[in-house]
Amino acid sequence: xxxxxxxxxxxxxxxxxxVLVAAAVGGYALAGSRAPxxxxxxxxxxxSGQHVTxxxxxASGKLTRVSVAAAPKCPATSAxxxxxxxxxxxxxSGQHVTxxxxxASGKLTRVSVAAAPKCPATSAxxxxxxxxxxxxSGQHVTxxxxxASGKLTRVSVAAAPKCPAKSAxxxxxAQPGTxxxxxxxxxxxxxxxxxxxxxxxxxxxxxxxxxxxxPDPIPATTSxxxxxxxxxxxxxxxxxxxxxxxxxxxxxxxxxxxxNNEWNTSYNPGPQTICGNSESDWQAVSNQRAGNTAVLTAxxxxxxxxxxxxxxxxxxxxxxxSYAENMHAVAGTDAEAMYDIWLNGLNKEVMFWVDDxxxxxxxxxxxxxxxxxxxxxxxxxxxxYWAFVRKGNASSGTVDLLAGLKYLESRGDLAATDKLWQVxxxxxxxxxxxxxxxxxxxxxxxxxxxxx
Numbered sequence: 001x002x003x004x005x006x007x008x009x010x011x012x013x014x015x016x017x018x019v020l021v022a023a024a025v026g027g028y029a030l031a032g033s034r035a036p037x038x039x040x041x042x043x044x045x046x047x048s049g050q051h052v053t054x055x056x057x058x059a060s061g062k063l064t065r066v067s068v069a070a071a072p073k074c075p076a077t078s079a080x081x082x083x084x085x086x087x088x089x090x091x092x093s094g095q096h097v098t099x100x101x102x103x104a105s106g107k108l109t110r111v112s113v114a115a116a117p118k119c120p121a122t123s124a125x126x127x128x129x130x131x132x133x134x135x136x137s138g139q140h141v142t143x144x145x146x147x148a149s150g151k152l153t154r155v156s157v158a159a160a161p162k163c164p165a166k167s168a169x170x171x172x173x174a175q176p177g178t179x180x181x182x183x184x185x186x187x188x189x190x191x192x193x194x195x196x197x198x199x200x201x202x203x204x205x206x207x208x209x210x211x212x213x214x215p216d217p218i219p220a221t222t223s224x225x226x227x228x229x230x231x232x233x234x235x236x237x238x239x240x241x242x243x244x245x246x247x248x249x250x251x252x253x254x255x256x257x258x259x260n261n262e263w264n265t266s267y268n269p270g271p272q273t274i275c276g277n278s279e280s281d282w283q284a285v286s287n288q289r290a291g292n293t294a295v296l297t298a299x300x301x302x303x304x305x306x307x308x309x310x311x312x313x314x315x316x317x318x319x320x321x322s323y324a325e326n327m328h329a330v331a332g333t334d335a336e337a338m339y340d341i342w343l344n345g346l347n348k349e350v351m352f353w354v355d356d357x358x359x360x361x362x363x364x365x366x367x368x369x370x371x372x373x374x375x376x377x378x379x380x381x382x383x384x385y386w387a388f389v390r391k392g393n394a395s396s397g398t399v400d401l402l403a404g405l406k407y408l409e410s411r412g413d414l415a416a417t418d419k420l421w422q423v424x425x426x427x428x429x430x431x432x433x434x435x436x437x438x439x440x441x442x443x444x445x446x447x448x449x450x451x452x
Contacts, residue, residue, distance in 0.1 A: 054103075054126060055082040063155055064250055066108050073239055075252045083128060099170060100127040107250070111152050145170050241275040251279045255303055255452055258282055261426075262297045269296035272429075279303075280444040284427070290332050290434035300340065300426030301444060305452050310343070310419030313409065316402055317449045323425055324396035324443035327357060332433025334358040338387075339401060340424040348418060351387040352376075352404060355395050359430065361387035367411070371403035378407075386413060396443065 056066040057074035058081050065072035074080045101111040104123030111117075119125045145155040146163035147170050154163065240249045245262035256279035262269045270289060276282030284299035305311050325337045337355035342348070353361070363381030369388075370376070374397075376388040388404050401423070408414040423446055427439050446452070 053082055053084060054128075055080065057081070058155060062254060063108060063152060064254055066103055098127050100125065102126075108152060111147055238275040239277045241273060243271065243273040245269075245272075247274060249276065251276070251301075253278070255279070257302045259300050259302055259424075259426075260284070260297075261299055264294065264296045267292075267294050267296055270432075272297050272299065274299050280441065283438055283440040285436050285438050286429050286432055287434070287436045288429055288432045290431055292431040293334060295428045295430055297429045298340070298424075298426055299429070299439065300424040301441065302422060302424045303446055303452050304422050305420055305450075308421060310345075310421040311450055312417050312419055313343075313405060313414065314416035315450055316405075316420065319402035319405070319420075319423075319446075319448040320398060320400050321423070321425065321446045322396075322398040322443060323354070324441065325355065325427075326395055326440045326442070327355065327427065328438050328440075329357045330433050330435075330437065332431055333437065334430035335427050335432075335439075337395070337427050338425070339399065340426075341401065341405070341420065342422045342424075343414070343418045343420055345421055347384060348414070349385050350405060350408065350414075351385075352399055352401065353387060353389045354397065354399065355393045356389065357393075359428065361389060363387075369407050371407070372398065372400045376404070380413070383413075402448075 054066060055072060056063045057072055057078040063081075064078070065074065072080070099111065100117060101108040102117055102119035102123040103109075103126050104120065108126075109123070110119065117125070145152045147153075147168045152170075239252070240258070242249065242260055245260060245265070247260040249258045250256070251258065258274055258276045258279070260272060260274040262272055270287045272284055272286040272288075274282065274284045279301045282301065284297075286297060286299070288296050321339065323337075327333060327335060327337065329335070335357055336353050336359045339352040339354070341350045341352075343350065351361070353359075361379040361381075363379045363385065365377045366380045367378040368375060369378060374394070375391040377391065379387040379389060386408060405414060405420070409416060425441075425444060429439070
């Protein structure tokens with residue numbers, strides 16, 4: 001059978017690290033609330049530049065689903081927040097402290113009150129002003145957080161958190177109550193207008209180069225290179241949908257991301273839309289040309305380990321995953337359901353194919369082994385790619401991923417010092433016979449020690 005697999009580079013979650021947090025919100029009655037409080041976080045600075053509205057969800061000391069496009073749909077146990085900010089480089093105003101951060105894929109990273117960070121090309125630089133001395137005033141409340149190593153933790157709208165010795169406490173003036181709709185993104189200037197056919201609200205791609213004369217624009221929510229949270233209007237039955245080639249969304253529990261991953265642009269993939277409610281309830285509707293045998297897309301659910309720094313394999317005493325998927329395959333379907341594990345960044349890849357319709361891994365079979373109640377052929381290419389292909393398809397089951405990795409260790413293919421960086425589950429799609437095909441996940445979990 002022809003070799004259906006093409007080499008690729010998966011866009012890593014490391015590029016969009018989540019905001020780390022530690023402590024609970026406290027006495028603001030978020031947990032269990034079916035109608036969560038809405039807080040208006042207003043910037044008190046009068047800095048010039050293009051104003052944007054930053055929206056986010058707050059629960060258990062975490063800010064998630066941060067966006068400068070559409071307001072996110074927050075889980076029932078979290079509170080929607082929004083505050084005024086500005087794009088581009090920050091400039092201190094009076095005695096106010098300016099908070100600067102990078103925004104990408106619904107997450108704030110590289111938060112700083114010192115020098116403005118250099119943001120990756122796919123993220124936007126935002127800044128806003130810290131308010132005066134913390135403390136409630138009239139109907140205002142104070143939102144506080146701890147800042148250390150470019151990360152906001154212990155975000156609270158109740159009592160000011162006790163921050164670790166090596167972190168700084170930040171605060172903003174806030175108002176409880178029902179907030180009006182967030183203001184739209186600023187319109188780009190005529191010199192940076194979107195190309196014909198682009199939605200009117202789209203803005204130019206962000207630049208990572210600092211500027212002292214004009215603010216960095218916000219990434220367009222429809223550009224193929226964007227990683228914003230809000231990329232399309234979600235059907236009523238889904239918490240989120242995106243047709244953006246690299247559309248990405250963090251699931252409500254904060255551990256996983258759903259990723260559209262139409263990575264093989266040189267082979268002109270067809271349209272694909274991903275929608276989801278959680279890591280265990282999502283789908284991708286893909287339409288890929290008939291007869292194609294090169295991998296075009298790989299919609300998946302992703303989980304990073306140790307904030308995408310990875311853990312050595314020697315640290316793991318367990319790593320298993322349960323899944324249930326359906327490709328709704330037809331005669332011309334060329335795709336496989338698979339686990340895709342990355343080690344040492346993007347340097348080593350180990351796959352587990354569980355439901356194969358028409359594909360063959362690159363390389364050749366170098367061994368056969370048994371684990372998780374199944375027999376697997378091990379395919380290998382060079383010294384950096386291995387694929388365990390299950391003998392007999394299974395659209396649901398539990399796979400002992402660590403057993404496969406330890407088997408590769410016993411062969412000398414992996415070392416105990418190799419760092420497990422990311423675990424993904426989804427499909428590699430070559431063809432859907434030229435018609436839309438729905439790929440669904442109805443159950444998914446990852447259990448390991450250490451935890452992610």
